[in-house]
Amino acid sequence: xxxxxxxxxxxxxxxxxxxxxxxxxxxxxxxxxxxxxxxxxxxxxxxxxxxxxxxxxxxxxxxxxxxxxxxxxxxxxxxxxxxxxxxxxxxxxxxxxxxxxxxxxxxxxxxxxxxxxxxxxxxxxxxxxxxxxxxxxxxxxxxxxxxxxxxxxxxxxxxxxxxxxxxxxxxxxxxxxxxxxxxxxxxxxxxxxxxxxxxxxxxxxxxxxxxxxxxxxxxxxxxxxxxxxxxxxxxxxxxxxxxxxxxxxxxxxxxxxxxxxxxxxxxxxxxxxxxxxxxxxxxxxxxxxxxxxxxxxxxxxxxxxxxxxxxxxxxxxxxxxxxxxxxxxxxxxxxxxxxxxxxxxxxxxxxxxxxxxxxxxxxxxxxxxxxxxxxxxxx
Numbered sequence: 001x002x003x004x005x006x007x008x009x010x011x012x013x014x015x016x017x018x019x020x021x022x023x024x025x026x027x028x029x030x031x032x033x034x035x036x037x038x039x040x041x042x043x044x045x046x047x048x049x050x051x052x053x054x055x056x057x058x059x060x061x062x063x064x065x066x067x068x069x070x071x072x073x074x075x076x077x078x079x080x081x082x083x084x085x086x087x088x089x090x091x092x093x094x095x096x097x098x099x100x101x102x103x104x105x106x107x108x109x110x111x112x113x114x115x116x117x118x119x120x121x122x123x124x125x126x127x128x129x130x131x132x133x134x135x136x137x138x139x140x141x142x143x144x145x146x147x148x149x150x151x152x153x154x155x156x157x158x159x160x161x162x163x164x165x166x167x168x169x170x171x172x173x174x175x176x177x178x179x180x181x182x183x184x185x186x187x188x189x190x191x192x193x194x195x196x197x198x199x200x201x202x203x204x205x206x207x208x209x210x211x212x213x214x215x216x217x218x219x220x221x222x223x224x225x226x227x228x229x230x231x232x233x234x235x236x237x238x239x240x241x242x243x244x245x246x247x248x249x250x251x252x253x254x255x256x257x258x259x260x261x262x263x264x265x266x267x268x269x270x271x272x273x274x275x276x277x278x279x280x281x282x283x284x285x286x287x288x289x290x291x292x293x294x295x296x297x298x299x300x301x302x303x304x305x306x307x308x309x310x311x312x313x314x315x316x317x318x319x320x321x322x323x324x325x326x327x328x329x330x331x332x333x334x335x336x337x338x339x340x341x342x343x344x345x346x347x348x349x350x351x352x353x354x355x356x357x358x359x360x361x362x363x364x365x366x367x368x369x370x371x372x373x374x375x376x377x378x379x
Contacts, residue, residue: 302342
């Protein structure tokens with residue numbers, strides 16, 4: 001891309017960058033603490049009075065900054081913070097009707113895992129909010145208010161987790177459950193959560209699960225599917241690799257397809273490969289990709305990094321170039337596809353005004369450009 005700087009840009013854009021980095025530093029710190037397996041924040045608040053365990057106090061401690069009011073630049077960190085109780089999980093239809101404790105079959109077993117009271121987790125995808133007028137991402141932080149309920153985790157014999165059904169999976173899958181209708185195809189079986197939740201819907205006629213691991217199929221057929229009640233008549237399982245099965249789908253054979261064949265946000269290459277193959281619709285069926293919002297958020301973050309680096313280079317400003325260096329290093333490491341997508345999106349762009357910067361800083365605009373041009377953007 002080309003960045004043509006002007007006096008207005010020189011006066012305004014550095015403030016964008018400074019505010020973005022200030023908030024992003026706190027955002028990344030909070031996420032790293034919550035997601036780190038080596039850091040258990042519960043240990044640091046065991047002697048804290050319950051009335052002091054408010055979202056403001058807790059997130060302020062995580063961020064290392066006391067959030068004073070909704071005018072505080074760090075306030076978005078708590079805007080989607082929620083407390084959960086034992087019953088919030090158990091009232092979910094799957095947990096209410098499906099019992100998997102001690103389930104052991106073939107190469108896999110299902111274990112029940114419990115967090116601890118006041119432990120933190122991410123209950124949903126990040127949410128885009130305005131921070132000082134600029135689009136930034138906000139974490140959805142959950143706190144167990146009382147003694148937590150146990151949730152299911154599918155493990156292999158080595159103890160590696162293949163699939164879990166936590167609040168994060170429940171909330172991130174819900175939009176794709178709500179949209180499903182007619183004949184539904186789901187790529188990936190897991191513990192059958194998505195299959196069950198759509199099979200019990202009256203407007204869903206059938207559910208076809210594509211799964212390549214025979215042990216997962218056996219576990220599902222022998223231990224999980226029999227608990228579906230009347231809904232089990234809607235369900236069938238096909239043993240196949242998703243990338244090999246999709247080309248065999250006939251036009252109009254399915255109305256809706258939900259894909260969940262990646263471990264999480266870091267397993268981006270499989271998402272991009274399937275997105276490039278299928279787009280937003282494939283042979284008459286609407287496509288839905290698990291945690292796609294998170295992947296799009298990565299692209300939007302990559303676009304911001306491209307803008308900051310281009311500004312630093314155009315100005316030959318060593319301070320800004322130093323700030324842009326980490327993003328440049330990650331992109332050149334060729335480990336993250338989203339940087340390549342962001343580079344491809346911006347390669348022919350010429351930035352001449354603050355309005356141009358505002359356009360590409362906006363998440364909805366980046367999402368629209370990606371959806372309109374994904375085939376050319378994905379490597």
